[in-house]
Amino acid sequence: MKRYSKTAVILSLLCMGLGQLYNRQFMKGIVFLAIHMVGLYYSILYVPGAVRGLLTLGDHAARMELVGKIYQHLAGDHSIYLMIEGLIILALAVIYLGIYLLNIKDAHDAGRIRESGKSIHTFRQDMYALLDRKFAYLLLALPAAGILIFTVMPIIFMILLAFTNYSAPDHIPPAKLVDWTGFQSFIDLLQLKTWSKTFYGVLIWTIIWAVLSTITTYFSGILIALLIQRKGIRFKTMWRTILILPYAIPQIISLLVMRNLFNGQFGPINQYLSYFGLGKLPWLSDPVWAKATVIAVNMWIGMPLTMVLMMGVLSTIPKEFYEAAEVDGATGLQRFRFITLPMILFSTAPILIIQFAGNFNNFNVIYLMTNGNPVQPDYQYAGSTDLLVTWLYKLTLESSKFSTASAIGIIIFLIIASLSIGSYRRSRSFREEDMFQ
Amino acid sequence: MNGRRKRKSTLSNLLGYAILILISLCTLYPALWVVLSSLREGSSLYSPDLIPRASTLEHYRELFESRTLLFKRWYWNTVKISVISMVLGTLLTTLVAYAFSRFRFYGRRTSMSILLSLSMFPGFMSMIAIYVLLLQMKLLDTHIAVILVYAAGAPVFGAFVSKGILDTIPRSIDESARMDGASHLRVFVSIILPLARPMLTYLALTNFVGAWVDFIFARLILRSKEQWTVAVGLWDMVSSYQNSNFTMFSAGAVLVAIPITVLFMYLQRYLVGGLTSGASKG
């Protein structure tokens, strides 16, 4: 028996596509060969420079030189640009290597097929397999490309930043170069004791906020959706349209309006209260009240979208379930408890987690509504309603301390991820996803 | 017996109406403020009274007539961007959700976990990377770039929700179609998509609204005023002391709310479509 696979692997290792040609898969061989040419050309052209740029982050910064009495600006290396360009090229190189491995594996597999005496796949058969057994990969190809470029690459960039000294006032390009500093940003963070009190205070409130605001919007959305979809309720279109309004109005304006409505001294809500002989409430100026107010406002903003989602989910519950329940004489509450709620939870557990993560990082509502106020003098650069992200913003981004910002960003991510991924993996939506066979 | 049940359901309907009216009032009150602020004279949002003392359509007129504002152009830009990114974003999200819900392939759970964790990064710093990337691609200040960013980002936040909903559509339906010889593509287009209309509605709405209200990415990418979207233009109106014009801002916000509400009014019929009784038997 001839060892086709070994020869094919060696050939493919030498040059992409050779193994396929050897296996008499000419079309595929040519495609691989073409990719190899293009990939090799660009690799030789760009990879060394990219690696060098990424490792050194530039040799000389832009500077001013005094010539006579005129300053001349001499352009230099921009560390951040070098870093991002390096990342893009390395991503490309990794993909090229990935295809290389794929090419070797493919040559090996085809060789095996030949060894076993079966006829190898034609190009047409390969394409057909892509539409059939490998259809999922085909579906994912385009979205994956988009996510890789616009989400993953920027996140890797952000993670890398935490290991540099990209920070004002001394390391801001293009005037200055940025250098790799290893774990220095994290060590600095851990060593500074003064902010620990602020950190725990803010963290606890952030978790409370994320849990409460997720639960309130989620359940208010469910209840309203159920209420509108009830059999006896008329004018369904009208109710739905009214209740979508908070979602249709841009958040910036509605939050600014809310801020005025809840103003303790001048706001109309307190004026109405005083008409009824009630005292004025410190909606936004008392730490506890302010926390309650932002949660309520967030519910106002978040409820409509959950409502829309829940209506969609409700409509997917097979009617047989209810019919069967009716026959068994289940009450309305029982039907909700044993059919509606489990079904909703099953299909929306992921959204609970994503909303939790979203609320954890909810910059807009806090920043535009209270900007973290009321002030909390015991905290460092944070107010009573500041979340970790808004605190991060005040602490680092307003003063251009980007490396610290990235380090804190990574820590925030680790907190959210550990809180939410675990619970998602435990949810029925993940474990028992084949419930509906 | 029957009468009591009827009375009970009328009573609970009344209660239902009462709750709906109450919630609607809470919803409408701030919305009304926005609308009435847009009719108020001057430039400040705050007013002690709900009803303006002197009302005017001046802000709307200025939005459309002012030569420095370019509002009409922004509006058209936004319509373009929002519609295209709605279609693309919904498509990409549905593809991902369908793949995760219906196929069991190598690396599936890992990629799901990665996708989920991507949505948890606080995104501040990633903006610089996107800027440089688009600069290199020579796409800065173009609408294509905005559409790409929106559409590519859509699956990160929408895929899980959609997958959850697709999971509730019994697989027996598409498997029996596959038995009958239908291709994956055909099953997807003619069986899954119609059944998933409520999900598509949700995705279309969120992707459409994104383009109307996002000013962060749009501001990063669209450098010149002619290319702006409405949200960027509105943000510019209130972002600094010098030109904080809240009443015109409200007028703009009302004009943003209109297409969103209209789209929702149109789409809501599909929210209640979905699975019809007995579909799984066929």
Add this chain to the structure above:
Amino acid sequence: MRKMTSLILVLSMLLAVVACSNANELNNTASPKGDNAEDGLQLEPGAELLIWASKEDLPFMNAVSKQYTEKHGVPITIQEVGAGDTLNKLTTDGPAQIGADVVIFTHDHLGKAVAAGLVLPNDVWQEDTKSANKDNIIRAVSYGNIMYGYPLSIEAPIMFYNKQLVPDPPVTFEEVVEFAKGYNDPDKAKFALMWEIENFYFNYMFIATNGGYVFGNNGVNFNDIGLNNEGAAEGVAYYGSLKDELLPVRTGDVTYDVKKGQFLSGQLAMNIDGPWLVGELKKKGDMYGAVPIPSINGKPSVSSSGVKSWYVNSYTSYPNAAKSFAHFASSKDAQLLNFQLTGAAPSNSEVMLDEGVQKDEFVSAIAKQFENSYPMPSIQEMSAVWIPMAAAMSDVWNNGADVKQALDQAVGQIKDSISGGSSGGGL
């Protein structure tokens, strides 16, 4: 074929990215028709300039750029960019070589711009600029002993008042308190005077008037913080006492928008605010006037202030033309034109004496207040000051916290933040 299709797609997209990245060189094929500006500075042949200007400045920008083009034959394009956005945009677009050649911003952004190497020094015309402007203005547009800016106009908070409610604007805070006794009516939301009581930019006057300061050595020595010295504490104590006597509301309730709404609807009698309010007040006819901020404890109020200047982008392709334009557009004539078209207060000492300028009550109030002011420090360490100071002063105002203790705590936080920053990426 495995995952081929997806990989090919990604690969080709990335290739496109990289292929583009090296085609970045500017293509300069202009015909030589150079021109000499006044000082014998050779303008680049084929130069053309891009300028960023905010909406409020547009009338002036259009006029002055037209004049410049007529004189030197350099075509100018004006792009509207919000005043608060200019520096951020320059930070990203400057090094990317798509920024404006000449920009305008207030001096407090200068530290950030210089640290990132975004602006060129004012070298050719530095003597001209120095002789035309007072020392504190020159200091404001300089950084580390190098002058960068071409000053155009000045800004300072002043006290606007409603002429119908306040026939005789008070000149001391005691008089304001006196006026409030007869005017304040909290139930009807009527108050005598408001400023943003949480905003350190406005609260600064209570600190500076009594001898406090932010950073020593004219705002550059960040190791010398004067926010908790005796004078500052005295001033903040007086500030705290005003809650009962003048404005019995909590700090969070006086937002910019509420204050402006109250003032324009005739509820609020007096309003301490910046020059940006002038345009809107002028629309109302002769209803509103302005005076310098009333004196505190018998001393003329020392406020914060700002200097708006032209700056030249380091990455400009035509540095000579850009410098020549910045100089031209900040000249005496240009400043007068700016005053006439937009009502801005000129920085040039001579223009200030112009009869028309003197007659404008808003501008003369700004000029008088500017005399008694410190331009806000432009060093980057300033960004550490705002939040702790707002917190400390609000705590004094709302909760009657101990003044000295509150200020000490704030200064401690500021010091922490600054020292963490310079050690390379700490807090």
